[in-house]
Amino acid sequence: xxxxxxxxxxxxxxxxxxxxxxxxxxxxxxxxxxxxxxxxxxxxxxxxxxxxxxxxxxxxxxxxxxxxxxxxxxxxxxxxxxxxxxxxxxxxxxxxxxxxxxxxxxxxxxxxxxxxxxxxxxxxxxxxxxxxxxxxxxxxxxxxxxxxxxxxxxxxxxxxxxxxxxxxxxxxxxxxxxxxxxxxxxxxxxxxxxxxxxxxxxxxxxxxxxxxxxxxxxxxxx
Ligand code: B1M
Numbered sequence: 001x002x003x004x005x006x007x008x009x010x011x012x013x014x015x016x017x018x019x020x021x022x023x024x025x026x027x028x029x030x031x032x033x034x035x036x037x038x039x040x041x042x043x044x045x046x047x048x049x050x051x052x053x054x055x056x057x058x059x060x061x062x063x064x065x066x067x068x069x070x071x072x073x074x075x076x077x078x079x080x081x082x083x084x085x086x087x088x089x090x091x092x093x094x095x096x097x098x099x100x101x102x103x104x105x106x107x108x109x110x111x112x113x114x115x116x117x118x119x120x121x122x123x124x125x126x127x128x129x130x131x132x133x134x135x136x137x138x139x140x141x142x143x144x145x146x147x148x149x150x151x152x153x154x155x156x157x158x159x160x161x162x163x164x165x166x167x168x169x170x171x172x173x174x175x176x177x178x179x180x181x182x183x184x185x186x187x188x189x190x191x192x193x194x195x196x197x198x199x200x201x202x203x204x205x206x207x208x209x210x211x212x213x214x215x216x217x218x219x220x221x222x
Contacts, residue, residue, distance in 0.1 A: 004043065005054040008036040008086065012058035015078025017085045023078060033082040037089040047093040051121075055086055059117065083117055087124070094128035101132040102221040104155040106148050108140030110169045115162035118190060122158060125210035131217060142176035149181055156217065159203075161190040171201040178202060185220060187213050 010016075011033040014024045018032035031039070040050050062079040065071045105126050109119045116138045127133045134152065136144055149155055157177060161170045170193075174186055186203045189212075198206035207213040 002040075002043075002045070004036060004040050005045065005050065007031070008033060008040060008050070009054040009058040009061075011036055012055055012079055012082045012086060013061050015075060015082050017078070017082045032085065034085040034089070037086040041089060041093075047090045050086070050090060055083055059083060080117055084120075087117075087120065091124055094124040102130045102217070103132070104134060104152045105131045105158060105217065106134045106136065106145065106152065106155050107158040107160070108136035108145065109138040109160045109162070110166050110173055111139055111141045112169045113161050113163055113166035114138045115160070115190075118162065119160040122160065122189065122210040122213055125214050126158070126217060129214045129217065140173075142173045145173060145177055146180050149177065149184065156185045156187065156220065158187045158189070158213065161188070161193060164192050167192055167197065174201045174203050187216060189213065 011027065011031070014027060015021075016024060016027045016030070016032040018034040019030065021032055022028060037050060040054075041047070059079065062071065062076055066076055105123075107119060107123050107126070109116055119135075119138070123133045123135050134148060134155070136148060145157060145159075149157065159170055159173065161167055170188060170190075174188070177184060177186065185205070187205045187207065188198055188201075188203045189207050189209075193206055193208075195206050198204075205213075205216045207216065
């Protein structure tokens with residue numbers, strides 16, 4: 001990895017959002033995730049490499065340190081903010097020049113769950129592949145999914161869950177949605193989700209990453 005990407009990964013891991021951010025004290029006055037992402041792009045780094053080689057491994061380290069009680073929720077939040085600052089610069093590269101939409105994709109993080117970084121990545125990539133995305137945000141209940149599907153017949157639905165505790169919420173939402181729309185296609189994802197869980201809750205497709213969801217949608221639209 002280049003020095004710049006290493007620095008970017010460090011900025012995200014330690015929650016250095018931008019140059020003006022006072023936190024963390026050891027990086028005071030130095031460039032943060034925002035400036036470093038811009039520099040990496042200017043130097044010709046591929047947006048996908050910035051994501052895969054710097055940003056995602058940095059968040060994995062944050063998760064690891066949190067599990068080991070080496071950092072706590074405030075540090076996790078700052079890391080998420082730094083990741084958001086970096087993703088802001090990547091977003092245009094994932095957006096498509098397609099004129100005709102391939103369909104509508106309704107996406108949300110399920111009720112009880114506030115994690116949105118993965119969801120935002122998935123929506124960015126799906127938008128980039130030519131779909132119109134309706135992003136319902138986080139902590140989304142069944143009622144919100146259902147009313148949005150009613151307003152957008154034929155849409156495909158995506159759900160994200162990051163907590164083992166909100167997997168049950170995902171299960172309930174899939175069941176509620178299925179009751180109203182038996183034939184709707186539902187894609188699920190998120191760190192604790194598996195193929196077996198997907199089968200168990202009668203969702204249509206599980207993808208461990210945004211690329212898999214994009215591929216599945218491409219097949220649906222073909
Ligand atoms: Co939270 N958190 N968190 N957290 N957090 C995890 C998930 C955790 C694994 C950390 C740990 O203990 N190691 C742990 C869950 C343990 C468990 O349930 N098994 C955890 C916990 C415990 C908590 C709290 C309960 C902590 C507390 O309060 N005591 C709390 C819960 C709040 C709530 O949701 N109700 C909490 C809070 C937070 C913050 C708010 C501080 C912050 C989130 C900020 C935000 O999202 N805006 C946060 C963060 C940052 C994390 C970690 C460190 C990073 C998550 C992340 O963004 N990853 C996380 C540890 C980890 O994952 N390494 C952790 C990067 C992101 C790109 O990956 O979201 O997995 P991910 O998305 C991937 C794939 O999963 C996939 O594509 C994405 C790109 O590759 N994908 C899909 C996701 N959705 C998809 C949908 C698809 C297809 C693919 O189709 C529709």
